[in-house]
Amino acid sequence: MARNKPASDVPVHRGSIVPAELSTRVREIHRRLRRAQPSPKVELDHEDAWQLLVATILAARSNDRLINRITPELFARWPTPAALARAPQAAVEKVVQRSGFFRVKAKMIRQTAQAVEERFGGEVPATMEALCSLPGVARKTANVVLASVFRVGQGIIVDLHVIRLCKRLGITSDEDPVRIEALLCALFPRASWVDVGHRLVLHGRHVCTARKPRCARCPLAELCPSASEEPAGRWTERADWERVLTESRGQIDPTER
Structure with a gap:
C-alpha cells in the first residue's frame, strides 16, 4: 500500500516551461475526450463518500468489477465508519479476501x-489535506473521492492507467504520480480537473489498454505518437464508439453488435 505523501491544495509543476506543441496537442486531446466521455463517472459502485473511500482503498492493485462484488456484503455488515472500526479483523479479512493483499487492506x-x-x-x-491525513489515503484516492462525490477539483486523478496513457501520448515519460499530476494540472484548465481525471482513467481502462490498445478505434489516434494502427473513420465516429463503450463499463462494443 502506498504511503501518505504531503498534500497541498494544488500540486506545482516545477519542470521547464511546457512546450507550445504539447499544450496545443493536449487542448485537442481534451476536446476529443469531452466528446467521447461527456459525463464521466467513477466505476466503483457507492452511495456516499464513505463507501467510495473504502472501495477506492480496496481497489488498489485490484479492479473495480471485483471490488463491486465485494463491497455490498462489506457495507451490509458494517454500514458506518463506527461499525467497521469495531469489526473483528478476521471477519473483515474474510469479506475482502478476493481483493488481494486482503490482510493489509482489511487493517487499513x-x-x-x-x-x-x-x-x-x-x-x-471534503479537503485534500484532511483526506490525505487518513490511513491508506494518498492523493489518488483523495482525488477520486473529491471529484466523484464532492465535485471538487483540487487535483487530477493519476493511477496506473493515467501513467500509461501519459507515456503513450508523449505527455511525459515520468512515472511519479505526484509529478505527473502537477504537469496535468498545468496543462488542463482547472475547471476541467474533476472530469479530466475520470476521462483519462476510463480511456486507459477501456481503449488504451495495457496489453492490446485499440488504436484503430481510438479518437486520439492522430494525436498519439505510439499509435500502432491506422485510425478507422473520422475521430468523431471513434469518439461516439468510445462513449457507448465506456458508458456500458466495457460491456457493449458497438463494433460487435
Whole structure:
C-alpha cells in the first residue's frame, strides 16, 4: 500500500516551461475526450463518500468489477465508519479476501474507519489535506473521492492507467504520480480537473489498454505518437464508439453488435 505523501491544495509543476506543441496537442486531446466521455463517472459502485473511500482503498492493485462484488456484503455488515472500526479483523479479512493483499487492506479500512469516526465525527472530510491525513489515503484516492462525490477539483486523478496513457501520448515519460499530476494540472484548465481525471482513467481502462490498445478505434489516434494502427473513420465516429463503450463499463462494443 502506498504511503501518505504531503498534500497541498494544488500540486506545482516545477519542470521547464511546457512546450507550445504539447499544450496545443493536449487542448485537442481534451476536446476529443469531452466528446467521447461527456459525463464521466467513477466505476466503483457507492452511495456516499464513505463507501467510495473504502472501495477506492480496496481497489488498489485490484479492479473495480471485483471490488463491486465485494463491497455490498462489506457495507451490509458494517454500514458506518463506527461499525467497521469495531469489526473483528478476521471477519473483515474474510469479506475482502478476493481483493488481494486482503490482510493489509482489511487493517487499513478499519484504521481509516476509526480515524473518520474519531477525528471527523463519522463524516468523510471534503479537503485534500484532511483526506490525505487518513490511513491508506494518498492523493489518488483523495482525488477520486473529491471529484466523484464532492465535485471538487483540487487535483487530477493519476493511477496506473493515467501513467500509461501519459507515456503513450508523449505527455511525459515520468512515472511519479505526484509529478505527473502537477504537469496535468498545468496543462488542463482547472475547471476541467474533476472530469479530466475520470476521462483519462476510463480511456486507459477501456481503449488504451495495457496489453492490446485499440488504436484503430481510438479518437486520439492522430494525436498519439505510439499509435500502432491506422485510425478507422473520422475521430468523431471513434469518439461516439468510445462513449457507448465506456458508458456500458466495457460491456457493449458497438463494433460487435
